[in-house]
Structures are given as C-alpha cells and as structure tokens.
Amino acid sequence: MHEFALARAARDTIVKHKKDRVKIYIGEIQQIDVELFKRLLVEETSDLNVLLEFYEMPAKMRCNVCFSEWLYRDLELTEDQKESIHFLPESIHIFVKCPKCSSNDFSIVEGRGIYIGTD
Numbered sequence: 001m002h003e004f005a006l007a008r009a010a011r012d013t014i015v016k017h018k019k020d021r022v023k024i025y026i027g028e029i030q031q032i033d034v035e036l037f038k039r040l041l042v043e044e045t046s047d048l049n050v051l052l053e054f055y056e057m058p059a060k061m062r063c064n065v066c067f068s069e070w071l072y073r074d075l076e077l078t079e080d081q082k083e084s085i086h087f088l089p090e091s092i093h094i095f096v097k098c099p100k101c102s103s104n105d106f107s108i109v110e111g112r113g114i115y116i117g118t119d
C-alpha cells in the first residue's frame with residue numbers, strides 16, 4: 001500500500017523538523033487515497049505530540065509551448081476523466097490541452113505529491 005509508505009516517510013520528515021506544528025500540503029493530483037493517508041499519518045504521529053494541519057495544494061499546469069499557466073480546478077473534466085487522472089496522472093495529457101494554444105505539451109508544475117512545511 002502506497003499510503004502506508006508515504007505516511008511513514010512523512011513521519012520521518014516530521015520527526016526531523018522537531019516542531020510542534022506542521023503543515024501537510026496534499027497535491028490535488030496524486031495517486032493516493034487522501035482520507036486513508038491522513039488517518040494513517042495521524043496514527044503514525046500520535047506519539048510525537050505534534051499538531052498536523054492538512055491543506056490541499058491546487059494543481060497548476062504550464063504550457064511548454066506558449067508558457068501560459070492554468071489551474072486544474074478550472075478545467076471542465078468529467079468524473080471519469082478525473083478518475084483516470086487520479087489513478088494515472090500522466091493521462092492528463094489525453095484529456096487536457098493548453099487553453100491558449102491547444103498544445104498538449106505541458107507540465108504539471110505544482111500540486112503533485114505531498115509537501116511538508118513548518119512555516
């Protein structure tokens with residue numbers, strides 16, 4: 001299970017930070033079960049006396065041709081398409097193209113994966 005490994009890795013990072021409050025940013029586009037991950041991380045860190053704050057990090061895309069940027073949440077995608085992207089993020093290139101120049105050559109520049117911060 002991917003979520004267990006991630007929760008373990010996140011715990012290690014939190015231990016290193018040595019703070020009593022950490023922010024967990026969860027990218028909008030990732031392949032994990034977010035609710036399960038949150039639950040596991042709370043369990044994994046229950047002995048650390050740390051306050052976890054969870055935030056969703058919006059996914060942002062940037063066109064590699066014309067360099068315009070847009071947000072995943074502004075796209076009009078069907079539930080099926082969203083599900084495909086959840087399980088296979090690379091499939092986003094099938095469903096999404098640049099709103100400006102229609103290229104499907106773009107990068108996901110933010111909002112993938114999980115980030116831990118203490119600020």
Ligand SMILES: [Zn+2]
Pocket residue numbers: 063064065066067068098099100101102103
């Ligand atoms: Zn473009």
